Amino acid sequence: xxxTTRKKGAFAHLITQLMKLPSIGRKSAQRLAFYILxxxxxxxxxxxxxxxxxxxxxxxxxxxxxxTEEPVxxxxxxxxxxxxxxxxxxxxxxxxxxERTGEYRGLYHVxxxxxxxxxxxxxxxxxxxxxxxxxEKGKISEVIIATNPTIDGESTSIYxxxxxxxxxxxxxxxxxxxxxxxxxxxxxxxxxxxSLQGRRVIEQT
Numbered sequence: 001x002x003x004t005t006r007k008k009g010a011f012a013h014l015i016t017q018l019m020k021l022p023s024i025g026r027k028s029a030q031r032l033a034f035y036i037l038x039x040x041x042x043x044x045x046x047x048x049x050x051x052x053x054x055x056x057x058x059x060x061x062x063x064x065x066x067x068t069e070e071p072v073x074x075x076x077x078x079x080x081x082x083x084x085x086x087x088x089x090x091x092x093x094x095x096x097x098x099e100r101t102g103e104y105r106g107l108y109h110v111x112x113x114x115x116x117x118x119x120x121x122x123x124x125x126x127x128x129x130x131x132x133x134x135x136e137k138g139k140i141s142e143v144i145i146a147t148n149p150t151i152d153g154e155s156t157s158i159y160x161x162x163x164x165x166x167x168x169x170x171x172x173x174x175x176x177x178x179x180x181x182x183x184x185x186x187x188x189x190x191x192x193x194x195s196l197q198g199r200r201v202i203e204q205t
Contacts, residue, residue, distance in 0.1 A: 066092055144196075
C-alpha cells in the first residue's frame with residue numbers, strides 16, 4: 001500500500017482517483033466508489049485488470065492512428081471499406097461514435113489533437129505527415145474533415161484544407177446540426193448521420 005493511500009484512506013483515495021476521469025465530480029466519484037465497494041473481489045479485480053490491459057495492449061494504428069492491438073487496425077485492413085474516402089477526426093472517440101451510426105463505410109484518419117497550442121493539444125506533425133503520405137499515393141479522392149465545431153476545430157479544418165487541396169483531392173466539411181461548441185462524440189447518431197449526408201465541398205482558396 002502506498003504512503004498516499006495510507007494517509008488518505010483507501011476509500012478516499014479511490015474517490016480522488018475516480019475524479020480524474022472526465023465529467024466525474026466528487027459526488028459521482030463517491031457513488032462509483034460505493035458501487036465498487038459492493039462488488040465481489042473478482043468483479044473489482046476484472047475492472048482493474050481491464051484498465052491495465054488497455055494501457056499495455058493498445059497502441060495507435062500505423063496508418064490512421066486508430067486504437068488497435070495490432071500494428072494496423074481492423075478498419076484499415078477491411079477490404080469491404082470504401083478506400084477512396086478518408087474521414088478526418090480529432091480523436092478515436094469520435095471515430096467510434098461515427099462507426100456506431102453505420103452510415104459511413106470509408107476509411108479514417110485520427111489527428112490526435114487540434115491546432116490549439118495554447119491548450120496543449122496541438123496536432124502532432126507525425127499525424128499530419130501520415131495523412132499527406134496516404135493522399136500522395138493517389139488512391140484517395142475525397143477527404144471529409146470532421147473536426148469539432150469549435151474555434152480549434154475550425155482552425156484545424158482550414159489548415160488541413162490548405163495542405164490537401166494542392167494535391168488535387170476533394171476536401172469536404174461535414175454539416176453541423178448541433179450547437180457550436182459541442183464535441184462530436186456527444187452528438188446523437190441521427191445528428192451524425194445527417195451531418196455526414198449534408199457535408200459540403202470546401203472550395204479552393
